[in-house]
Amino acid sequence: MEEKIDIIDSLISDWNRERPDLDSDAMHIVGRILILGKSLEKKANQSLGEFGIHYTDLDVLATLRRSGSPFELTPKELMQSVLITSGAMTALLDRLMALEHIYRSPDPTDGRIKKAGLTKKGIELIDKAIGFRFQEAQDSIAVLTKKEKDVLIPLLKKLLALHTA
Template sequence: MTEYPLDGTGSVPAADIATAWDRELPGVATSSIGVITPLWRVAKALADERRRTLHRLGVDPATLDLLSTLRRAGEPWTLTTRELAERCLVTAGAISQRVARAERDGLVTRTPSPVSRRAVAVTPTDRGHEVVERTVRGLLAHEEALVADLTAGERRALGDLLERLAGSVRNAGEPG
């Protein structure tokens, strides 16, 4: 029997996990283990890296999501809270909390929306622009280093395959 370190690094090769399940539950399909297990490991490692990097850069993920969504919207970098909730994939309550926290920190302003009397428009302040641009530059430089071992072609191919898999997973969750 092969011994593996118990250091939480996911040292057991996915193929060994599949082989063990083939032995323990003959006839059960195990080929997904070779895809899903490495993806889970990479996802966890990337989440940990992003959390550490954002901590080092002094920004929490929710604030970065809010500021990035506003910045990517293009000039005048203003969205309603409803648009923000939709684009950030969070509830109206969650976006309200994010906006209130960012406003308290001097990163955004809220004004009545010209689109609707009931809507609130959110715009980054000069400080908000500085924070998001500095953070995104630092984060993307770090993440570029994480994928540096892959060629441009490998990155495109992997990205395409992951997008396809993400679509498949999304569709599997839809009522049919």
């Protein structure tokens, strides 16, 4: 089977012509990971539109849901699982509160901290949306065999560990 030339092949070909002194091997992987990440996030955002939420909303709601009952975390605890800035977290929590998916309440051990917790409406939403999201993730990698997935998982984990340490 002949491989189709993609945008990464084209840009590497151009750089090899213009700057043959550069080692372009890594760009075969990094360039594709960057494009794939953007594409998967865009697809997730589009599909979550039917639930009236964005991917970052899902991330926060899912983090609260998987924390277990009473489904409450401090903003600092949320920040450890969600890849957004503290300013963006505040705006996101305000938006989710306005949508009545979460509530904010003072932490009984430290009144300066306001915990975020899932409302009944928020639990119902995340339980529907996360099932949909997991299926979408399955569909996104359906082209891979079980053996390919088993090889890819530890490789991606190894790269991620290097870049998130």
